[in-house]
Amino acid sequence: MTVMTSSSGHVPEPSTGSGVRAHPKVALASDLSLIAEAVRAALASRQIDVTLLTWPGRSRDDPVHRQLARVQPDVALLIYDADTPIRMARSAMLIREWDGPWVVLTGVPRGGRWGALRAAGAASVRPNLTSLDEIYELIVLLADGQVAPCADELDELAVAWRTSQEGPAGMQERLNRLTARELQVLDLLTSGVPVRSIAAQLELSESTVRSQVRAVLHKLDVRSQLAAVALVRATEQVD
Template sequence: MSTVERRVAILDDHELLAESLEIALSVHGYDVRRVPVPADGGAPRTLVDALVRLRPRVLLLDLDLGRFGDATPVIAPLHAAGLRVVVLTGEPDRARWGRALAEGAHTVVPKSSALIEVISTVRRVDDGHTVLSPDERSALVATWRERVAERAADEVRLARLSPREARVLGLLMKGMHVRDIAADQVVSEATVRSQVHAILTKLGVSSQLAAVTLAHRSSWRPPVPA
């Protein structure tokens, strides 16, 4: 088998880990190419084209690439181009694992795994073997789909807020208390408490903390005052 056929690419912004993987995989006979992470972000398409030109059989991909951001959007086009993507991540959120698998990743390996386990996974994927059982894959993808549905429901609830309620929720997200919000909005504390009660009712939660948590997990931002 030629070195091109045994080529592995590594895209990870953790230099020490990437270097360790390069050395270990090289010892096991792989032609390893480390791909520099774009320093100032950039378009996913540009990164995809650069990776495809390398023609690796397996790509070890970190989900979080510093200034480039979330690498998940590059998985589907890489999979479509025939690259076998192994996500190597320190991300504990299994919903994000499920999204990566839904986009076409072969498997997800935690960065806490032993080096020999990562090498074994690369070898199995390179040889065309299944790494995740169908049940494991289905469970992780289902976790992601549940997250999507949850966020969609959250967005519907958040859209019910009036402009004033949205502003109050935005101030709660900044850690302000009712008294501070009343002073900021030049209204009575009773008015703010009434608005907070309406927020909790519309969002279907029982506390200000729960309302703020819901807004954060939906990446919601209050409207900018006109």
């Protein structure tokens, strides 16, 4: 993923609706630490207070909802390519961790997946090449309690996505039921990794992994690991 952090010039610091100078607090989540650091530094140059969140799964002792409760941000920023069903489910899970405004920067083309992110609760979804100027203005706007300019378009995409979920293609909703660990196990199964190797890789017992596999099958309403993998593959074909 590439995120545009340069800008054509200095943007004056706007005021909020109450006349107070805007210095929003932002919580930033990304699986790409170098990009997260670059965006943090770029936004800090605009006097935006940015806290980097530990990516889900990297710290068992500090879940994202607890980090967000400590930070108490005005806006949360997610930089992530939700380009597969499992990554989309991870995005939805992360967005649901906090009910404030989320801005998602993604390399996924505008379409059904943007609608899925909106349905999960994103206030704004923008391409990952969005300029720093636009990101800054969007953060200040949302921190002031206003609606993102793209909201109407996202609502239309969300309606179309929900409609698609009512038919045979409606499998992403099932994936969105999984926990972070269950998504991790399913991702490895989809990559062809056997249960024994998954247990070793995740430093878990085989019985624990098998229990998680059973939970995955139950939530996806399938009877076998092959069926679960087939469901993921089929969902990848749906925009």
